[in-house]
Amino acid sequence: MRVSVDEGHALEVLDMLCRGRAVRIVPGQPVAEPRAELVELAGRRIAASCMRALALSGRRERVVLRAGRRVRGRIWDAARSAGFRLRFTAASFELWVQTTQRLAEVTRESEVVAGEGGSKRVRRQIRRIIKIAETDTGDWLLYALAVRHLGRVDMPPEIREELGRRLSLGSPLATLFALEDRVVESELTLAEQLDRLIDPSAVVLVECLDDLLAAQWAEQVTAAMRVTPGERRIDRLDAIGRVFEVWVDRLDANGRLDLCRSLVLAFARLLAGAWAGEPEEVAQRVLAGASLIQRAQRDALLRALARVLRVGERMAAAREQLAREGFGDPRYEEAQLVLELHEELLRPQLRPLAALVNRLTGRIG
DSSP states (O other): OOOOHHHHHHHHHHHHHHHHHOOOOOSOOOOOSSOOOHHHHHHHHHHHHHHHHHHHHHTSEEEEEEEEEEEOOOSSHHHHHOOOOOOHHHHHHHHHHHHHHHHHHHTOOEETTTTTOOOOHHHHHHHHHHOTOOOHHHHHHHHHHHHHTTEEEEEEHHHHHHHHHHHHHOOHHHHHHHTOOOOOTTSOOHHHHHHHHTTTTHHHHHOOHHHHHHHHHHHHHHHTTTOHHHHHHHHHHHHHHHHHHOOOOHHHHTOOOOGGGGHHHHHHHHHHHOOOOOOOHHHHHTTTTOOSHHHHHHHHHHHHHHHHHHHHHHHHHHHHHHOOOOTTSTTTHHHHHHHIIIIIIIIIHHHHHHHHHHHHTTTOO
């Protein structure tokens, strides 16, 4: 199939959203109404990219819970994927076409208003790009991939946050990828938004993306520890801590604490990276460049990071609770998976996490 320069640009924008590839072509006139052949090609690329993301982890045999029972299989096995369908709506098409037309315009430095983020005009453009009503599982995954890949596009951080926030309103999975706790424009609370991912029709998304989520979360926390000015750093770490807390609470409430695996993997990455070294080194690392003079502000920043770390303690406490489940008890099957996760990955993290929390909060023990 032959494509024009402008159509090539549209396909590059799509590859940026789906795969994180750079957009190199400069269009004469961005495509506004793609021809049918181009739409078909774009649809195939979206579906292939989303299935590839799921298959990278889902192709490995894994034990998951179905109706409270352990099931072993791969993503294509009926017992594991029963009830799951990757469904796309017009929102995915609009995301591609509207981003093709408007990305260069909304990512200009001149569109940032000091102290307010993106300008009103940019916010209107972003609302045109990202539809949030009646999205489905395929849209959720595409939006989440867009959150991850837009993080690599050269644009003002304020615009990136506006895009991530809007994508989160249309996708609970994007909410997890962006670690965005502000859902004021949504009809759902943060807890209700995340509950949608634990529904049997969608939970395969989380089960198959634990490695990708772990990488995304480690990058988000690392970036949050460098955000400037210091007040925004505090807010960002607080938001991340809140999303982690609500996510673990909802997994507990829905009997799926085995899905904490991605969070434990993220903490392992952080302990080898941004949280590596002695507790005092980590404390100085998060304070560096924050330009916070008052002691109260510096303490608030340390407490914000401690809030993220304490999620590890929350998971350990849940393990102790589930350890009391006996054979035949309602959460016995879940407990076996959580105990295995604890022994394999979480237990080695608890001591360094506790030492960090002690330093950041002044806790003794």
